[in-house]
Amino acid sequence: MFNTLGNLLSLTTFGESHGAAYGGIINNFPAGLEVDFEKIQYELDRRKPGQSAIVTQRKESDTVKFLSGIFEGKTTGTPIGFMIENENQKSKDYDHIANSYRPSHADFTYDQKFGIRDYRGGGKSSARETINWVVAGALAKQFLKDIEINAYVSSVGEIFCVKPYQDLDFSKTESNEVRCPDAETAEKMISKIKEIKKEGNTIGGTITCVIKNVPVGIGEPVFSKLQAELAKAMLNINACKGFEYGSGFCGAKMTGSEHNDQFNTDFSTKSNLSGGIQGGISNGMDIYFRVAFKPVATILRPQESVDKDGNAVTVEGKGRHDPCVVPRAVPVVESLAAFVLADLFLINKTRNINNF
Template sequence: MFNVLGNFLTLSSFGESHGEAYGGIITNFPAGLEIDIEKVQLELDRRKPGQSAIVTQRKEGDKVRFLSGIFDGKSTGTPIGFIVENENQRSKDYDHIAQAYRPSHADYTYDQKYGIRDYRGGGKSSARETLNWVVAGALAKQLLPEIEINAYVSSVGEIFCEKPYQDLDFSKTENNIVRCPDEKTAERMIERIKEIKKEGNTIGGTVTCIIKNVPVGLGEPIFNKLHAELGKAMLNINACKGFEYGSGFCGAKMTGKEHNDLFNQDGTTQSNLSGGIQGGISNGMDIYFRAAFKPVATILRPQESINKDGESVTVEGKGRHDPCVVPRAVPIVESLAAFVLADMYLINKTRKL
């Protein structure tokens, strides 16, 4: 199983949803950096379940414990090992799918690939895996403190935040449970998610991420283009179905004259349809992208499916599940973006004396 994130700065992760714990090992993290463990925990608290009425009610403390690589509050340059224990599994909620496959879930593909699957909470396919990524991303943010990364929920179903990101106050993102900095749009999103939850159904949405103060030169010209690394990271998030940066798919409707970002004399550009990346390399302008998330596959209503023997069965979700994943995806998107940027930053440093 490929379970390593990054190229030079790497995270190797382990754990299952209903196992003893999650954890990971981060390698090539520079020595001598002061580590604020409280900031790492704060990022985990943003991701953890049970935060509000519109997310899963699984109760987990998600307390990180560092095992190595940090001494006297500073990174030592050796691998950073950490662990987060599971506390509130309730595995019996999944007994009914021990032999049955949930539609659009990873049940069938895992069973076919490995010949065995941990059906409790989805095992390795559970989104609880992302807490490892948040720990790594929180450390990466401290490695690049000058870079500002702000993600927010930009749509839920057919409800969109229509304001351009330049008009949004990102300090308001955490002021509501859906994590949309536009208060009126947030209220509509919350009501829609509550309606969907009452129906035993789920709904999708998008997360937009804005990255400011990125130095020029991050990213590689061929197979490790910065936008490709960001896209790869985002598309590894559970339920992520799409990624676009800069003008994205709208750029396909434009002419070159309309799309080209003309230069100012200082090297900045008059527009930024390139999304802060040209030729796979950061150009110093804001990087912005959007990730699309499908509705959560597990719904609390009957669906026709099959079991391991190919027989027709009816499955119905039980237990605690997110009616909409996007509010909790916000810190995950930020964390992965930070880790990618830190990885590219360290690679870039190896080329300069």
């Protein structure tokens, strides 16, 4: 059960970075949706490796094959099975860490928990797992229809996109390889990532996500609050270290009179420091949140570490790795946000007899 995301709508996944394939089963997806397969592949292409000079150069087509749950182009209401074959593994690049632990990676914890570890590309701890989430999220996006979900890179290291999201043109997010809709800031981010990559190092960053047109009432009281479900999904992304929504940590500096969102007569609010969520339930305003990512743990320079027996060793990353994870994580953030919203939307349909 711990490789399953969702409540009513659920995704269960399988696969390892250097195994034969990744894939999953989506349960309780509504019947009758006409699937746009090109849009699903487009989302996968946004996430795939090798797409630019500032990401890992592993070459994968990341082509999804649907095995069940779709007939004559429409969802049938039965479990949707899918698979993406791995095509470009170079497992020998990881032989040197078969018995050693990379600092800040999952090597040690996996070994201690399971007593066995697939060291090739990180095995199950690889960020390649996110390919499954993008397939499910791409379907969820089509189900949500009028809801707009736009994520973008808002910082790389100390370089920040300082413009508020309201001043950004999200149609320009895909115009550059770092996926920041502000061209001037994007150039600085790209230069920084290239500089870090040349040093054999990595760097962290943040992604901001904005969700528009969410109807009032999405989210469940107490333990399935909308922000809590979003946070859980985001914090499961590899390398994610933080989540904040609305005013976030800045809200802790404010007084109630400064922070309260006053109502207009149409029930919208004059400000939106709540981030579109009150009491764990959407209030109709924009939902916006920010996700923080640490630098990728594998760096291409020597580091002191230990082996399985506790002996001091020196490890150095080899092979193909992202110098900064955030450009490829943008579609992952959007996909998880879509899947969470679709799940809670379906649950909300059961809350009122008038919905039947």
